[in-house]
Amino acid sequence: MMKLTRRDLFAASAILAAPAIGRAQAAYPNRPVRFVVPFPPGNMSDLISRLMVDEMANRGGVQIVVDNRAGATGAIGIQAVSRSTPDGYTLLMSSNSPLVVNPAVTRNLPFDVTKDLVPIGLVGWTTFLIVVPPDFPANTLAEAIALFRANPNRYIACNPGAGTFGNLVTEQIFRAVGIKMEQVPYRGSAQALLDMQQGRVHFMVDAMTSALPQVQGKAVKALAVLANRRSPLAPEIPTLAESGMPDLAPLESMAWSGLLGPVGTPPEVISFWNRAITAMQNDVALVRRFASINVEMAPPSPPERLGEMVRTELARWTRVAQEANITVGG
Numbered sequence: 001m002m003k004l005t006r007r008d009l010f011a012a013s014a015i016l017a018a019p020a021i022g023r024a025q026a027a028y029p030n031r032p033v034r035f036v037v038p039f040p041p042g043n044m045s046d047l048i049s050r051l052m053v054d055e056m057a058n059r060g061g062v063q064i065v066v067d068n069r070a071g072a073t074g075a076i077g078i079q080a081v082s083r084s085t086p087d088g089y090t091l092l093m094s095s096n097s098p099l100v101v102n103p104a105v106t107r108n109l110p111f112d113v114t115k116d117l118v119p120i121g122l123v124g125w126t127t128f129l130i131v132v133p134p135d136f137p138a139n140t141l142a143e144a145i146a147l148f149r150a151n152p153n154r155y156i157a158c159n160p161g162a163g164t165f166g167n168l169v170t171e172q173i174f175r176a177v178g179i180k181m182e183q184v185p186y187r188g189s190a191q192a193l194l195d196m197q198q199g200r201v202h203f204m205v206d207a208m209t210s211a212l213p214q215v216q217g218k219a220v221k222a223l224a225v226l227a228n229r230r231s232p233l234a235p236e237i238p239t240l241a242e243s244g245m246p247d248l249a250p251l252e253s254m255a256w257s258g259l260l261g262p263v264g265t266p267p268e269v270i271s272f273w274n275r276a277i278t279a280m281q282n283d284v285a286l287v288r289r290f291a292s293i294n295v296e297m298a299p300p301s302p303p304e305r306l307g308e309m310v311r312t313e314l315a316r317w318t319r320v321a322q323e324a325n326i327t328v329g330g
Contacts, residue, residue: 028088028269032063035093035259038077040070040188044209045257047293048123049093055280062276073163073328074098075109082116086262088269092117095257097165099310104317105163105328114314117260119306120270121277124295125256126208128169128226129237133199134218141223142244144203148179158184158192158201163328165255166205168317169226171324172251173205196220207255208233209294227252233294256298258306274303 035049049066056062069077078098084090099113111117130141138144148155157174159166162185174181184201186192189210195201197219204211205226212234215222224243225231240248259273278300280286287297321327 028266028272029062031089032065033088034065034067034090036067036069036077036081036090037093038069038071038074038098039095041068043095044126044207044255044293044295045093045095047209048257048290048295051286051289051293052093052123052280055283055286056276059276059279073102073106073161075102075106075111078113078117079110081260082111082262084262086264086266088261088265088272090262091120091265091273092260093123093257094260095255096309096313097255099260100313101165101168101317102163102328103314104321105168105326107327114311116263118263118265118270119303119310120259120261120265121274121303122256122258122298122301122306122309123277123281124290124297125254126233126295127231127254128165128205129208129211129215129234130173130223130226130243131193131196131204131206131211131215131220132202132223133196134221135199136202136221138223139221140238140243141240141248144223145177145179145245148181148203149177152180155181155202156184156200157181157203158186158196159204160189160192160206161185161187163321163326165207165253168320168324168326169205169251169253170203171326172320173248175324176248176251177245193220209255212294227254231296233291233296256309257295258309260306270303 037046037049039046046068053064053066056064069080074094074097078092081090081092103109103113132144138147157170159170167183167185170183189206192204193214196204214220222237224240225237228239228249230239259277281297281300290297
């Protein structure tokens with residue numbers, strides 16, 4: 001009978017341990033990761049998620065499944081993630097509207113974005129455009145405001161939905177310049193932009209991802225970007241100040257998308273995805289692909305940066321909603 005020395009036993013245990021260590025390091029992700037997008041297909045967060053599907057498959061064979069959970073201005077998708085098992089296999093890819101605007105205007109939401117979600121990484125952003133019909137008799141924002149003042153009952157504003165970013169920003173603009181206009185809420189941007197093209201509505205604040213293609217196709221006219229710098233995606237469109245309204249500069253806003261998980265998501269999962277996002281943000285070819293969907297890739301940042309943005313903007317839009325008395329639901 002063969003006798004095993006202590007050296008033999010040590011060597012054998014090392015051989016057995018090596019695959020186990022390898023398996024532990026490769027344990028996540030070992031099955032598809034679900035990205036819940038709280039919007040229908042075609043939204044910025046949806047487009048970003050689908051670009052990441054291809055990139056992660058190419059980079060490391062990680063499979064992402066995009067799960068569009070639209071409804072209740074994003075609340076349905078966020079609730080699904082907040083109540084999911086925090087194992088890294090159900091994550092949220094969302095723009096800021098459901099995270100910071102919806103909670104600001106909606107009572108009794110079944111989650112708290114600051115307590116039930118953890119930030120993973122800011123991915124990208126786009127600016128908002130102020131658009132009017134293609135034949136609108138004003139070519140600057142200042143000229144449009146003057147027309148609205150002179151004809152208080154003639155023009156109608158619209159937004160992509162009650163309690164959305166567009167609704168609150170439009171209300172901020174009107175309050176800042178001292179005018180009152182009817183705002184018609186739509187169910188998304190598509191129908192609103194179509195009615196604007198046909199001259200049924202006359203003023204809208206909308207994200208560049210949906211509005212810029214209409215501007216480029218001359219279906220609507222852009223008066224300004226809601227920003228204090230021109231967008232590299234549409235450098236021909238003037239800023240608020242350049243369009244004659246420097247007093248509106250404090251209203252600068254952007255639509256951004258970030259990745260979040262349910263509270264309790266393991267630190268190694270957060271680190272995995274933050275590193276993956278950073279690698280993509282440093283990829284020049286991918287930056288160009290993002291630009292093709294009218295999204296700027298954000299600079300690399302730690303998860304805490306996204307968390308800070310959520311808290312800061314939630315406070316801002318809660319204040320705006322309270323001042324304008326905008327409330328949605330019971």
